[in-house]
Amino acid sequence: MSRSPAAERVSRFGTTVFSEFSALALKHGAVNLGQGFPDFDGPEAVKEAAQRAIRDGVNQYAMGMGAKDLRQAIAEHAARFYGQQVNPDTMVTVTSGATEAILDVILGLVDPGDEVVAFEPFYDSYDANITFVGAKARYVPLRPPDAQHATWWFDREEVRAAFGPRTRLLILNTPHNPTGKVFTREELEFLGGLCAEHDVKVLSDEVYEHIVFAPARHVRPSTVPVLADRTVTVSSMGKTFSLTGWKIGWVIAPPSLRDAVQRAHQFVTFATASPLQVATAAALRLPDSYFQELATQYLARREKLLRGLKEAGLPAHAPEGSYFILTNISHLGFPDDMAFCRHLVTQVGVAAIPPSVFYSPEHRHLGQGFARFAFCKTDGVLDEGVRRLREGLTKHR
């Protein structure tokens, strides 16, 4: 018998749930509220800046650490929104999306046999990347809002218990996909205290940093004093500028940490699309009104989908950030979230994502009572999705 050509480190990865549900959505003509990318386009001025850069001949390799002007724009943006002082030459690396940045951070900071603490549900590339380096993930589940907690929360003792002598990295994601949780300063101070105690570094994934709904406020973990020297901030332009296909991301970190990440980056992609870096610098310099308007528009979409889901018998906690809503489905009588989402896409004509795939096998059951809906969609699409849910779920209420 010939052995599988796939290396062990990838052999347990099947097709992602996104591909499966997008294919099902296409086959059944479903409204796709599953995949997390906007069905509208980014700002004209930013697209125009990319076209101009191509016409002007910015078409050869950029500097490995990122084009100088983009690094400068990233530093200006950090100062403008968070009062963070960033040296663009020693503290920034530009990557191919946050996805590459996450891999570079893990490659650069984590050794085989080390442990990485992260919250569940998690963004799926964390788990794969931890596997790639031969490290071990220690997951702590976020708990849904309840009588004592107005938002998703974590048990401090559970987090404390996940830290040990082999812990090297804590992965944070705020605003959080898929719960919509925005970590508070007080929570970050607690986590920072643990990291200081165990000499642990932090990867802070902030790709939804500008999609936050008042009264919640995005606190950049690296601006919390106890986290400042140990945090690598990861972000990207895809969600903020509705241009997810461009895949321009970055890390911001103290020089010694940035240096470790840069060492990995130089042999992962070396450099990132030059004309799109020029346009990303222009995007990051858009006036405050652009960023305010983005959050205002997402608030209206969030309200529309929340209202529609409620009318369809799918109660949900309003997310404080990101463009996802987790609805409770446990009262509908389906065996689990996978069965519910398959029914939804094939019989009701709406695609959602079963969040149990964002949990480790040990905690998978915690995700089985929920479904994830994305509201990064135009009004017509949200209205049609809601109409179908109202009609299609009547008999389950």
Ligand SMILES: Cc1ncc(COP(=O)(O)O)c(C=O)c1O
């Ligand atoms: C939490 C989180 N991190 C990272 C990414 C990847 O970002 P990028 O498209 O910039 O690679 C996503 C995209 O969905 C995400 O939701």
